[in-house]
Amino acid sequence: MSDKPEKADQLQGDPWVSLKNFTAARIAIGRVGSSIPLRQMLNFKLAHAHARDAVYSKLDIDALSDALEEFNLPVYQLHSRAINREKYLTRPDYGRRLDETSVEALRDQVPVTISLVIADGLSAAAVNQYAVELLRLLIPKLVAANTGTLNISLAEQGRVAIADEIGQYFDAELSVILVGERPGLTAPDSMSAYLTYKPRVGLTDESRNCISNIRPDGLDIRPAADKLFYLISESLKRKLSGVELKDRHGLLSS
């Protein structure tokens, strides 16, 4: 009997579990020998699995297109030059530009005031879940405030800057892109919104404003929509975006 290992003997807990109240870091996880206990290791691997699945999740074009019908706006289905995820990951330049078919589709389109873009980024799972929900809150505000004409583009394998090219084809005053963030172990489904005044190819991050960590356990969808509406209004009024467009909305600093 005594030769049989007992689980309780092997696992050494840490008597400072109360410190977990002060941080979300993986402290006081205990040990077996000097190694991480199995349960903790599996929890970690599960978080990583969620993040990896998010990276390889796909923009749900059918579901998104169906849902977007309620807005009665023109919807465009576009694709970046990155033909697949591997190209997306290794060639950031491809993810920032439209492929030829998309460029053809956007020739001679009617100009628009605000070009709304939904792109997968590094987590299609995030935009599949939250993009339409956010637009449901945002679009009525934009319509009520008479901010101008709108259309929506779905961009597969798209990075933030793909909204520059899309906005340029629509001669848009402003582009707003909802895009999946790089998944962390804490959250595989975080969405960002980037706003760029007078979008055109070649702009860089200092030309934009960003609202990040949009998800129910981060910045919730409703305050995110409020903040985005505020930034859009200010950007159109002051005719700029980026570092000069300070966020005075008081909800969060961008």
Next chain:
Amino acid sequence: MAYRHTIKGKVYKFDDLRTLLAKASPYRSGDVLAGLNADSYEHRICAQMTLADVPLKNFLSEALIPYEEDEITRLIIDTHSAAAFDVISHLTVGGLRDWLLSDDVDGAVLTTLAPGFTPEIVAAVSKLMSNQDLIAVAKKCEVVTRFRNTIGLKGHFSTRLQPNHPTDDVKGIAASIIDGLLYGSGDAVIGINPATDSPAAVNSLLELIDYLRRQFDIPTQSCVLCHVTTTIGLINKNAPVDLTFQSIGGTERTNASFGVNLALLEEAYQATLSLNRGSVGNNVMYFETGQGSSLSADAHYGVDQQTCEVRAYAVARRFNPLLVNTVVGFIGPEYLYDGKQIIRAALEDHCCGKLLGLPMGVDVCYTNHAEADQDDMDNLLTLLGVAGCNFVMGIPGSDDIMLNYQSTSFHDALYLRKVLGLKPAPEFEQWLIKQGIFNQSGQLNHHHNPAKLLKAINYER
């Protein structure tokens, strides 16, 4: 000058050393992104064969980035020791590889030789070395540095305790520091990446670590990894700065993208030295580097990413650092795509840094969009332990909740020490034993009562 090689009647021509080095580089996504990689497997090996026959002397006369345009090139050439180089001046790059592996060459020889190496020579020879060679040669080197303890001695292996928090919450950071200390981590440095670069926030973190260090008489040093200008400002306000941190790159323009140059680093170095806070030595700088930073800053001049990285080490060695950390897997898959590329790059960085006389540590890490996982990190950690790496990171459960990437855990360091028989820095090990955290044989003490250290969470400014 141009270099040529013929294989099965096919002539490969390489316009200059810069091109030859790029084509000879083991495959990695960053060089492909920059359009610098070899076109085929044959092309790459042909470049390596060509490189093997290049006399080392050529590297002293052919600058990869013009002397007039780049202060790093000027630094490399102006500080090169012809006397130290004399020993190897007759060799080719291939000859150097064989010589480094020969039994005649030991740590003492390599220490003497370091000022005779240029980054380009070291980068070149590393491209001809297998992973095994990179480990075998690095293992010969011993680079020891000191501040409040002694880091890098043979048979010892240290960790940077990295207690980051997404909002720099002082108690949150204190909790991770206490956890780390109780797991024997933190002899290289207790080093925090702050979420903001504000001097007030940085100062409150410096004061926290300084309090803990004095309260518990811990023989280690602290660092908050803010921009060098922020640190200089804090030094002028008498903040408790032990080490000055800066990210650096291998070209003048890369450093400009980080907001630094050699003169600014010199100013920071002198200011930190003047504080004279070290007890057993005065190595006061902590640098971080990583392959791909020059390409990312559009400042690579057509030089491959590994050679750019080694040029950054020329910047580092100018300032006698306590620690140099290559943050190898942080930059993302467009530069290092998968576990294989990350592992290769880490072994290169470690070996090249050591040959140049630097106290190399490695952030054994990956992001969630890289094709890598914990098993790759286990492999790399073990290889680096065998290679004699000075230090790695220690992060609660491998999960950095501020920077959102995965690095090595406190447990990882204990594993490595156990399987390879490595010890922490001697002064720190004595402290761990005195505290009862480690037993006399250097293992975690099963019956340790952490009560005293746990009281530190009640710290108030």
